Amino acid sequence: MARSDIAPILDRIDALAQEINSFVPLDARSIQFRADLAGLLVVSIVATYESCVKETLMGFAGRHHAQFHLFTQNHFRKLNSRISVSDLYKYARTFDNTTHTKFGVLMNKRKKKLQNYVGKDFTAAYEQLLNWRHDFAHAGVRHTTVEEALKTHRLAKWVLLTFDDAFC
Numbered sequence: 652m653a654r655s656d657i658a659p660i661l662d663r664i665d666a667l668a669q670e671i672n673s674f675v676p677l678d679a680r681s682i683q684f685r686a687d688l689a690g691l692l693v694v695s696i697v698a699t700y701e702s703c704v705k706e707t708l709m710g711f712a713g714r715h716h717a718q719f720h721l722f723t724q725n726h727f728r729k730l731n732s733r734i735s736v737s738d739l740y741k742y743a744r745t746f747d748n749t750t751h752t753k754f755g756v757l758m759n760k761r762k763k764k765l766q767n768y769v770g771k772d773f774t775a776a777y778e779q780l781l782n783w784r785h786d787f788a789h790a791g792v793r794h795t796t797v798e799e800a801l802k803t804h805r806l807a808k809w810v811l812l813t814f815d816d817a818f819c
């Protein structure tokens with residue numbers, strides 16, 4: 652599989668986590684601050700996912716026609732960062748049934764593969780990040796650590812990579 656166009660966007664999350672770990676190492680004095688940083692990291696992760704979805708949709712449209720790209724850019728301008736897996740299926744269907752079907756087939760294949768490899772559901776990890784983001788952004792609830800957020804992201808990002816693959 653060729654490196655996805657969204658991979659560099661997703662790579663920024665790992666870089667941010669490395670910076671958090673280098674500037675605020677884990678020790679007893681930094682636990683509360685790191686919990687806040689974990690919440691902010693989750694907000695950044697989910698906002699990055701929004702950028703990936705937009706990039707995928709606009710890239711697909713741009714490969715077809717410049718006006719289609721402009722229409723897609725305007726249509727999805729107000730897309731928010733609470734994009735569920737079911738929303739991704741709706742977006743795929745918006746473009747054509749072939750893309751929607753391809754996305755479903757790829758999701759099923761990847762789900763089985765990752766389930767066998769890591770024993771976890773990557774769509775559940777994706778939805779977990781959305782829930783953590785919502786709880787932190789709207790209520791300041793700290794559910795996770797920097798390490799757990801990054802571990803969850805490393806599984807959840809496969810939802811977006813699969814979505815991007817469906818549009819190729």
